[in-house]
Amino acid sequence: MPESLTRAIRWDTVVGTLLIVLLLSFGFVDGFGNALNLSFLIGNTLPIALIALPMTLLVVSGEIDLSVASTAGLSGAVMGRLWNAGLPIETIIPLCLLLGVVCGLLNGLLVTRLGLPSLAVTIGTLAAYRGVAQIVLGSDAVTDFPPRYLDFAAGRLGGTFVPRALVPFLVLLAIAVVVLHATPFGRSLFAIGAGEEAAWFAGIRVRRTKLLLFVATGLMSALTGVFWALHYASARYDNATGLELSVVAAVLLGGIDFDGGRGTLGGAIAGVFLLGALQNVMSLEDVSAQSQIVVTGVLLVLSVLGPRVARQIAVLRAQSSG
Amino acid sequence: MTHPPDTGPAPVLALKGVSKSFGAVRALRDVSLELLPGEVHALAGENGAGKSTLIKTLAGVHRPDAGQVLLDGEPVVFHGPGDARDAGIAVIYQEPTLFPDLSIAENIFMGRQPRRALGRIDHKATRAATAALMRRLGVGLDPDRPARGLSIADQQIVEIAKALSFDARVLIMDEPTAALTGSEVARLFGVVRTLREQGTAVLFISHRLEEIFRICQKVTTLRDGTRIASETLDKMTEDDLVRRMVGRELAELYPERRAQTGDVALGVRRLTREGVFTDVSFEVRRGEIVGLAGLVGAGRTEVARAVFGIDRWDAGEVEVAGRRLPKGAPSAAMAAGLALVPEDRRAQGLVMDLSIERNIGLTGLRTTARAGLMDRGAERSRSLDWAVRLQVKYARIADAVSTLSGGNQQKVVLAKWLATGPKVLIVDEPTRGIDVGTKAEVHRLLAELAADGVAVLMISSDLPEILGMADRVLVMHEGRISAEIPRADATEESVLAAATGRAAA
Numbered sequence: 001m002p003e004s005l006t007r008a009i010r011w012d013t014v015v016g017t018l019l020i021v022l023l024l025s026f027g028f029v030d031g032f033g034n035a036l037n038l039s040f041l042i043g044n045t046l047p048i049a050l051i052a053l054p055m056t057l058l059v060v061s062g063e064i065d066l067s068v069a070s071t072a073g074l075s076g077a078v079m080g081r082l083w084n085a086g087l088p089i090e091t092i093i094p095l096c097l098l099l100g101v102v103c104g105l106l107n108g109l110l111v112t113r114l115g116l117p118s119l120a121v122t123i124g125t126l127a128a129y130r131g132v133a134q135i136v137l138g139s140d141a142v143t144d145f146p147p148r149y150l151d152f153a154a155g156r157l158g159g160t161f162v163p164r165a166l167v168p169f170l171v172l173l174a175i176a177v178v179v180l181h182a183t184p185f186g187r188s189l190f191a192i193g194a195g196e197e198a199a200w201f202a203g204i205r206v207r208r209t210k211l212l213l214f215v216a217t218g219l220m221s222a223l224t225g226v227f228w229a230l231h232y233a234s235a236r237y238d239n240a241t242g243l244e245l246s247v248v249a250a251v252l253l254g255g256i257d258f259d260g261g262r263g264t265l266g267g268a269i270a271g272v273f274l275l276g277a278l279q280n281v282m283s284l285e286d287v288s289a290q291s292q293i294v295v296t297g298v299l300l301v302l303s304v305l306g307p308r309v310a311r312q313i314a315v316l317r318a319q320s321s322g
Numbered sequence: 323m324t325h326p327p328d329t330g331p332a333p334v335l336a337l338k339g340v341s342k343s344f345g346a347v348r349a350l351r352d353v354s355l356e357l358l359p360g361e362v363h364a365l366a367g368e369n370g371a372g373k374s375t376l377i378k379t380l381a382g383v384h385r386p387d388a389g390q391v392l393l394d395g396e397p398v399v400f401h402g403p404g405d406a407r408d409a410g411i412a413v414i415y416q417e418p419t420l421f422p423d424l425s426i427a428e429n430i431f432m433g434r435q436p437r438r439a440l441g442r443i444d445h446k447a448t449r450a451a452t453a454a455l456m457r458r459l460g461v462g463l464d465p466d467r468p469a470r471g472l473s474i475a476d477q478q479i480v481e482i483a484k485a486l487s488f489d490a491r492v493l494i495m496d497e498p499t500a501a502l503t504g505s506e507v508a509r510l511f512g513v514v515r516t517l518r519e520q521g522t523a524v525l526f527i528s529h530r531l532e533e534i535f536r537i538c539q540k541v542t543t544l545r546d547g548t549r550i551a552s553e554t555l556d557k558m559t560e561d562d563l564v565r566r567m568v569g570r571e572l573a574e575l576y577p578e579r580r581a582q583t584g585d586v587a588l589g590v591r592r593l594t595r596e597g598v599f600t601d602v603s604f605e606v607r608r609g610e611i612v613g614l615a616g617l618v619g620a621g622r623t624e625v626a627r628a629v630f631g632i633d634r635w636d637a638g639e640v641e642v643a644g645r646r647l648p649k650g651a652p653s654a655a656m657a658a659g660l661a662l663v664p665e666d667r668r669a670q671g672l673v674m675d676l677s678i679e680r681n682i683g684l685t686g687l688r689t690t691a692r693a694g695l696m697d698r699g700a701e702r703s704r705s706l707d708w709a710v711r712l713q714v715k716y717a718r719i720a721d722a723v724s725t726l727s728g729g730n731q732q733k734v735v736l737a738k739w740l741a742t743g744p745k746v747l748i749v750d751e752p753t754r755g756i757d758v759g760t761k762a763e764v765h766r767l768l769a770e771l772a773a774d775g776v777a778v779l780m781i782s783s784d785l786p787e788i789l790g791m792a793d794r795v796l797v798m799h800e801g802r803i804s805a806e807i808p809r810a811d812a813t814e815e816s817v818l819a820a821a822t823g824r825a826a827a
Contacts, residue, residue: 182695184687191684195673201632201664202684202738203653261675 018274025281035161043163045276050224051247053176054217056268062193062260066122068221069243070129071103075225077133080142080235097222104218108211133237142235153230177265193260249300250275331359334523335492340389349375353549357523364534365527367544368757369727381413382406412485416497418477422470427452430484455483459513475506494525500755503617503783511537531560568759575762576790577769584608587777588746593638598624599801606777613792614781616821620798622781623665626748630662631655643745659745671735674724679705682738708737729760750781799823
């Protein structure tokens with residue numbers, strides 16, 4: 001089948017490109033290979049990777065959430081505000097996660113109960129959640145979180161370059177892989193993404209499933225917001241601004257079909273680290289932040305365009321040989 | 323080319339020795355066909371016999387590898403559908419493609435509306451031309467009506483009008499009646515007869531044999547890409563035609579059966595969905611096949627959807643094997659032992675991009691899982707088992723269902739539901755658009771299920787199918803059950819009378 005062929009080629013392409021980028025970077029980019037930089041690379045990529053987990057499931061089921069970065073920002077802002085108000089961090093973090101659940105629930109209810117397109121709904125909440133974040137924290141930056149937490153979010157394992165936060169991420173990744181690829185729930189996501197009506201006719205609870213995914217995405221975004229504030233030791237209302245672009249670009253780059261129904265978590269995570277490595281190399285080479293956004297945007301367009309062009313070529317070939 | 327006067331009119335359009343291959347598949351081999359003006363010519367054959375390829379060759383979509391297309395006796399080469407249309411060849415497909423928000427007149431003259439000064443569209447002239455076309459077809463459709471909300475039958479008439487507006491001399495109709503009810507078919511045939519009298523050559527494709535005998539004068543039969551025969555229909559019987567199509571004696575289209583009915587398996591009481599159907603009550607017993615007849619739009623499909631939980635109901639109740647179902651919950655209906663083979667197999671019955679294995683597996687996600695994880699071996703063997711039992715023809719179980727023929731797709735839908743071991747099976751148009759061989763297989767399967775004690779509710783617009791299969795016939799008219807007719811009293815007349823609201827219920 002030409003489609004599964006393009007899929008396989010894309011998966012190989014992403015992993016292959018990732019390897020080439022890494023090898024070239026080790027050889028040619030000053031400072032790329034040293035432990036400190038690799039630690040930075042992974043640490044800076046973790047927020048994208050964390051949100052990419054539920055985002056992959058969401059896109060496979062044919063929906064999308066663009067409010068993730070704003071939810072993360074809001075979660076960080078609330079964290080700062082409550083910390084300033086003197087609440088213990090052990091209370092604040094669960095509250096922030098709960099807030100993420102509420103943000104996701106709101107997105108999910110608007111999509112599943114009112115039948116609105118998720119693209120439109122979450123562009124709206126992208127603006128709204130960020131606005132609330134600014135109201136909550138104003139232009140303050142809260143930096144004096146307990147050292148134990150800061151160390152966990154920014155520290156490394158023993159004497160290695162591996163960030164400590166990578167361990168819980170790997171646990172979450174393993175859970176997500178099992179959920180998407182080895183459970184009836186995951187199987188139903190592919191069915192929903194590839195044929196929502198047929199999935200409903202097969203007894204799959206489509207709306208409940210989607211609502212759950214939006215809630216999970218809100219939860220992970222809020223967790224990422226907490227991680228972000230601790231990792232960079234700074235809770236500001238504009239934390240993680242524009243992160244949704246990186247997450248969506250990485251997920252699509254990793255071969256998740258924007259129309260739903262196709263993709264693997266392995267691919268998505270490869271896409272995440274390819275994008276992370278590129279961004280890291282660009283930073284080392286003093287490429288400006290604005291130019292990096294341009295590159296991310298171009299990658300996003302290419303990753304949507306790629307499979308369509310490949311499909312077109314396959315169709316043309318079939319016609320000319322037919 | 324000259325024709326002696328005694329051979330009658332010369333063919334408008336003909337194929338001469340046409341062959342066409344796609345890769346290793348030889349879709350047409352040395353096929354010839356002549357379409358005469360004022361003649362309705364049937365094209366018969368099972369799915370995969372090469373009918374679509376032949377139509378597409380005539381319509382300029384495919385170019386033959388060998389052989390010629392002759393227009394008025396002269397060889398022509400169509401470089402695309404536009405060329406064929408300009409040559410006066412129009413194709414009406416099973417599912418019309420109109421712009422729903424435009425009026426009938428705008429649809430017909432899309433892109434070539436009569437103009438006034440400064441290039442403004444002359445709406446008056448467009449309307450008048452449309453009205454003239456409608457008069458020519460002998461139908462009373464208002465040119466200003468938007469296409470949205472037109473029945474499929476009316477949409478097809480609009481497509482025919484559009485073809486006429488291009489001065490079509492050849493009209494190819496690809497299963498135009500598949501989604502029509504009896505009275506709509508009659509009206510469409512009225513239009514076809516009018517066209518025939520006006521000298522149009524018509525090529526007519528249908529899986530319903532009785533329609534071929536009703537409207538056509540000649541028939542060309544294809545089997546495996548080869549022409550078996552071109553002959554006049556007046557000396558043939560349906561059995562003759564079936565034999566030519568399948569190349570063997572076909573078992574009875576409707577199996578012999580004697581119903582052994584048991585307890586009530588499906589009970590529907592006073593079910594109402596406002597504005598859709600009202601006060602619908604009926605029962606289906608174990609071992610029984612109940613036919614649900616009626617015109618398209620009478621509410622049959624809507625009742626089935628509500629019973630299965632796809633749509634919610636406003637009042638009434640549904641019981642499966644004595645268990646009351648909650649409204650709007652297909653998963654609960656499935657758990658109670660209900661299965662629905664829906665009307666639209668491509669959108670509702672199957673996930674077209676997924677494999678045969680995964681499609682059948684979709685109804686067993688929970689039951690084949692172990693400790694919450696998918697058991698791929700169990701899933702595969704369940705899917706394989708049912709695909710083999712229903713004799714689905716496929717290359718690999720991992721192939722996408724979109725690669726299968728319509729009849730085999732329908733078997734996958736049946737496999738997917740039979741694998742759940744249902745107590746009650748609702749089938750909505752189970753044989754629409756599938757070939758006569760597969761149709762007989764589906765009927766035999768339904769009879770076997772009933773014999774095994776499954777309660778079957780069969781919705782069908784194919785009256786012979788209802789009469790041939792059902793132990794009892796329920797008829798719906800405008801959202802209500804208008805009649806319940808026992809097998810002995812069910813005739814085309816009695817069912818049609820109830821379906822059109824003429825009978826006292």
